[in-house]
Amino acid sequence: MSVSVEKLSVAYRSRRGDVTAVDNVSFSLADGEIMGLAGESGSGKSTLGNALVYLDARMKTTGGKVAVDGRELPISDNNAMRHRRMTEVSLVPQYAMSALTPTRKIGKLISDLLKSHHVKDKDAVYTELSRRLALIGLKEDVLGKYSFELSGGMRQRVTIIMSTLLNPSLLVADEVTSALDVSTQRAVGEMLVEFRDRGYIKSAITITHDLSILAQIADSIAIMYAGRLAERAPTSVLVDSPLHPYTQALLASLPAVGVRHDQVTLTGIPGRPPSLANPPSGCRFRERCPFAFAKCTETPPFEEIKPGHLVACWKVSQEQAETAATAPGLPLKEQV
Amino acid sequence: MTTLKLDQVSKLYPSTTRGGGLTPALRKVSFELKPGEVISMIGESGSGKTTIGRILLRLTKPTSGTVTFDGRDIASYSGRGLKDYYQQVQGVFPDPFSSYNPVYRADRVFDLVRSSYFPQVSDKEWSAKIEAALDAVALNPGDVLGKYPHQLSGGQQQRLLIARALLLDVKVLIADEVISMLDASTRVDVLNLLVKLKRQGLAILFITHDLSLGNYVSDRTIILRHGAIVEMGATGKIFGNPQHDYTKMLLTAVPELHKKWQHAPFDPDLVSANGATAAMGSPNGKAATALAHASMLDEITHGEQVVKRDLRAVFGGGRAVASGKSQVAVALEPPALHEFEPDHLVAEPE
Numbered sequence: 150m151s152v153s154v155e156k157l158s159v160a161y162r163s164r165r166g167d168v169t170a171v172d173n174v175s176f177s178l179a180d181g182e183i184m185g186l187a188g189e190s191g192s193g194k195s196t197l198g199n200a201l202v203y204l205d206a207r208m209k210t211t212g213g214k215v216a217v218d219g220r221e222l223p224i225s226d227n228n229a230m231r232h233r234r235m236t237e238v239s240l241v242p243q244y245a246m247s248a249l250t251p252t253r254k255i256g257k258l259i260s261d262l263l264k265s266h267h268v269k270d271k272d273a274v275y276t277e278l279s280r281r282l283a284l285i286g287l288k289e290d291v292l293g294k295y296s297f298e299l300s301g302g303m304r305q306r307v308t309i310i311m312s313t314l315l316n317p318s319l320l321v322a323d324e325v326t327s328a329l330d331v332s333t334q335r336a337v338g339e340m341l342v343e344f345r346d347r348g349y350i351k352s353a354i355t356i357t358h359d360l361s362i363l364a365q366i367a368d369s370i371a372i373m374y375a376g377r378l379a380e381r382a383p384t385s386v387l388v389d390s391p392l393h394p395y396t397q398a399l400l401a402s403l404p405a406v407g408v409r410h411d412q413v414t415l416t417g418i419p420g421r422p423p424s425l426a427n428p429p430s431g432c433r434f435r436e437r438c439p440f441a442f443a444k445c446t447e448t449p450p451f452e453e454i455k456p457g458h459l460v461a462c463w464k465v466s467q468e469q470a471e472t473a474a475t476a477p478g479l480p481l482k483e484q485v
Numbered sequence: 486m487t488t489l490k491l492d493q494v495s496k497l498y499p500s501t502t503r504g505g506g507l508t509p510a511l512r513k514v515s516f517e518l519k520p521g522e523v524i525s526m527i528g529e530s531g532s533g534k535t536t537i538g539r540i541l542l543r544l545t546k547p548t549s550g551t552v553t554f555d556g557r558d559i560a561s562y563s564g565r566g567l568k569d570y571y572q573q574v575q576g577v578f579p580d581p582f583s584s585y586n587p588v589y590r591a592d593r594v595f596d597l598v599r600s601s602y603f604p605q606v607s608d609k610e611w612s613a614k615i616e617a618a619l620d621a622v623a624l625n626p627g628d629v630l631g632k633y634p635h636q637l638s639g640g641q642q643q644r645l646l647i648a649r650a651l652l653l654d655v656k657v658l659i660a661d662e663v664i665s666m667l668d669a670s671t672r673v674d675v676l677n678l679l680v681k682l683k684r685q686g687l688a689i690l691f692i693t694h695d696l697s698l699g700n701y702v703s704d705r706t707i708i709l710r711h712g713a714i715v716e717m718g719a720t721g722k723i724f725g726n727p728q729h730d731y732t733k734m735l736l737t738a739v740p741e742l743h744k745k746w747q748h749a750p751f752d753p754d755l756v757s758a759n760g761a762t763a764a765m766g767s768p769n770g771k772a773a774t775a776l777a778h779a780s781m782l783d784e785i786t787h788g789e790q791v792v793k794r795d796l797r798a799v800f801g802g803g804r805a806v807a808s809g810k811s812q813v814a815v816a817l818e819p820p821a822l823h824e825f826e827p828d829h830l831v832a833e834p835e
Contacts, residue, residue: 189668190639301530330529330694331738335746358668361740388742402673404701406739407724410680415701417677418670421638 151352152178152319157213159193159200168426169211170196172376175451178319178352183345185363185384186356187399188373189422195243197373198321198356200224202240217318218351235266239317239350243324245308249296255307256292262311274314281310281349285340302333306340313344318351320344325355326362338366360403364388369457372396375422375433378451382458392454392465395434432463440464487555487573487656489518489541489688494550496536496712510536512713512819513550518657523679523689525699525720527735528709534692536712538661541690542576543567554657572602575650579662581642585634591642592630594649602653618648622678640671647678658682661692676702696739700724705828708732711835713819718829728831 157174160167170193178184188194200208201215204224215222217237223229234240242248249258259278263271279289285306296304305325313320322341326334344350355367363370364384371381372393380393391397398418408415420437423429429436431446438445444463451461454469496511511533518524528534539545540552543559552559554570562570578584585591595615603611619626622644629641637645643663650658660679664672679702683689693699699706699720706723708716708731716729727733737747820832 189670331696331735331740332529334740335738338740339746359740360669361742364742365740365746399669400742402669403742404673404676404697405743406697406700406736406741408697408701409720410677410701414677415673417673 151180151182151218153214153216154201155214155216157197157200157215158211159196159204159208160211161196161207162209163426165426167209167211169428170208170376170425171200172428173213174373174376174378175213176371176378176381178354180351181345182368183341183353183355183366185360185367185370186354186373187358187360187363187370189358191375191422191425192373193376193425194356194373195323198323198354199240201319201354202234202238202321203227203230235262235312235315235317237317238319238321239312239315241309241312241320241322241325243356244328245305245323245325248308249304251295251297254293254295255299259292259311259314262314266315268315278310278314281314284343285310285336302329302336305329305333305337309337309340309344313349316349320350320353321356322353323356324358327357327359334362335365338362342366360388360400372399375428376425377433378459378461379434380458380460380462381451386455386458392458392460393434393462394438394440394464398437432461487520487688489574489657489690490553491515491517491537491541492551492553494537494540494547494552496533496540496545497548509712511540511547512711514709514712514714514819515550516707516714516717518688518690520656520688521683521686522705523683523691523703525703525706526690526692526709527694527696527699527706529694529735531711532709533712534694534709535661537709538576538659538690538692541657541659542574543570568601572653573655574657574659575653575655576659576661577643577646577650577663579665581639581646581666582634584646585642587634589633591632591634591637591645594646595652598649598652614652615648618651619645621651621682622648623674624648638671640667640675643667643675644678647675651682655687657688657690659690659692662694663691664698665693665695672698696724696735708735713832713835714822714830715820715832716830717822718825722826722829726829728825728829730834 154177155175157171158169159171160169172193174197176184186194186198196208199205200210201222201224204210204227210225215224222233222238249255253261263274268274282289282291287303287306291299291303291307296307299307309322309325325341326337329337341353341355345353355363357363360370367384369381369383370387372379372387372395374395380387380391380396387396388400391400395418402415402417404415418437423433423436430448432438432441432449435441435445442464447463449461449463449466451459452466453459454465460466492515493513494511494515495509495513497507498510499507514533514537516524526534526537536545540547543562546560554574559570585594599606599611606614616626619629624641624644629637629645634642643666647658647663664675667675676698679689679691691699691702703720705718706720707714708723708729710731716723716727716732723732724736727736740746820835822830822832825831
């Protein structure tokens with residue numbers, strides 16, 4: 150198991166007290182697993198991803214443990230983390246397209262990176278670099294260019310190359326495909342998979358609000374809602390038979406190619422996610438959930454309904470218990 | 486009939502990268518937007534889709550060609566006439582967060598409309614009008630009025646801007662990537678709102694790079710590439726039976742929930758910029774990897790360079806200014822469109 154996150158909570162300091170953006174989140178990643186992390190804006194998905202690599206001044210952990218390759222990751226200790234970044238955990242930041250400074254050439258940025266991480270065998274890294282550039286179809290002359298001379302997709306790929314150059318165990322890729330055209334999106338998505346296949350990265354967390362991209366590249370998908378995990382399952386299971394009402398609503402709001410307004414009227418999810426400054430008790434999706442009932446005022450456990458399929462929903466747990474009682478072994482499937 | 490019509494509209498921008506020259510953003514684009522019609526303008530970045538929106542809103546002047554509204558050239562409007570034009574044609578832009586001045590309350594956008602267009606309207610009448618507009622975009626006045634932009638969600642901000650456009654009794658709405666910044670759950674609400682407005686007779690130019698969203702709302706679709714129309718017609722026909730290789734490539738790249746990307750049709754040759762020669766090819770056996778697809782990107786950049794080089798040849802070096810109109814015309818020549826079936830035009834391969 151390359152990554153394990155246990156009961157992690159991350160809060161933002163604010164004048165009105167701490168705002169817990171990630172609340173008691175636990176999950177683990179197998180070697181070679183790409184996990185997609187999806188949710189609405191403000192669900193805490195970026196906070197979770199960032200916390201694993203870099204806690205900025207506004208953020209602090211309020212509990213929990215993270216381990217990479219069996220070694221604990223001191224995420225709240227910025228100095229200790231400095232030595233673990235790039236080699237064990239690495240981040241492709243949100244808006245990576247504008248993450249590259251326009252005042253330095255790409256090659257200079259890379260040599261800075263090697264210097265600050267005290268890489269001894271630079272030649273080996275440079276040989277590897279040219280191999281990887283060739284692999285993703287970039288010519289080596291990008292190293293002599295400034296970031297503004299590259300197209301958005303090229304910049305995005307250069308950023309990923311830099312983030313993965315020292316072969317991190319865990320790559321957190323935050324919205325890497327969001328600002329790109331469909332064809333570029335595809336190339337960048339496939340690049341992540343290829344890097345995993347070749348062992349440049351051991352595992353990855355891909356954060357996005359676009360479930361259809363995750364359906365293409367992720368091995369498993371975790372859905373986050375208001376700071377908590379709502380559902381986690383292997384990709385095909387989550388896409389084809391989601392159990393959490395929120396996941397179902399989210400999938401129902403995506404137009405498929407070829408669907409037109411006069412044939413099918415898609416529906417959004419009414420209401421807004423609760424404020425995290427003062428979150429309601431119990432299930433946080435309760436207010437917007439069509440199936441909410443009395444029990445939902447208690448916080449549902451994030452429990453394994455089937456092997457590898459975890460859901461935090463009272464209704465699902467209840468139905469699961471009933472199905473188990475009447476027809477053991479029958480797969481639980483439902484549609485909205 | 487309030488039809489907005491583009492006739493052979495071209496736009497050249499001075500190139501921003503080293504080497505200078507002129508980049509054609511639009512090459513002789515012609516189409517019509519009729520009342521009650523939604524046209525999806527689909528293209529990748531650099532295809533000129535936003536430039537079309539800007540030209541229609543008179544924020545950018547076309548290098549050549551004309552835009553007419555009700556048969557009158559919009560370039561001829563000034564003063565009072567221009568103000569009237571803006572009362573009928575309005576735009577909503579991709580980023581709602583930067584469309585507001587954070588210093589003022591968000592509903593100031595309504596006040597500005599009032600002071601320039603409806604100074605005589607009484608307070609009571611005006612608030613009724615605002616309420617109707619907010620109602621049309623499914624916003625609760627209590628939730629949004631008097632709030633600062635940061636207190637509103639992206640979806641609310643974007644809908645507020647659409648409501649602002651509705652206050653003016655617009656006939657045409659230029660919706661440039663209005664939902665790309667929104668979450669999936671609120672995105673659909675804005676889309677359904679556009680459908681509702683269209684049923685009330687509003688003409689909408691829906692500019693997007695998202696094919697499935699474009700397909701969902703539109704009656705007709707225009708696929709743009711390198712500033713030229715490559716395919717145009719009824720949405721069902723284009724998505725149901727795409728003819729141009731570029732359209733096909735775009736459709737195969739769209740991520741779908743229940744279907745994995747297929748590798749076979751994703752051949753860089755298909756999108757090679759000059760059609761005849763597949764310049765990138767697959768040397769050194771690298772094409773065996775899935776990432777060979779990525780080379781397609783460079784192919785597109787290469788295509789842009791070809792166009793630029795042609796222009797430089799025409800203008801003699803990178804510094805020349807467009808002077809001879811006929812020469813511009815040669816360099817700008819878009820691929821010819823032919824009718825594949827009724828209401829379905831396809832461009833020749835370029």
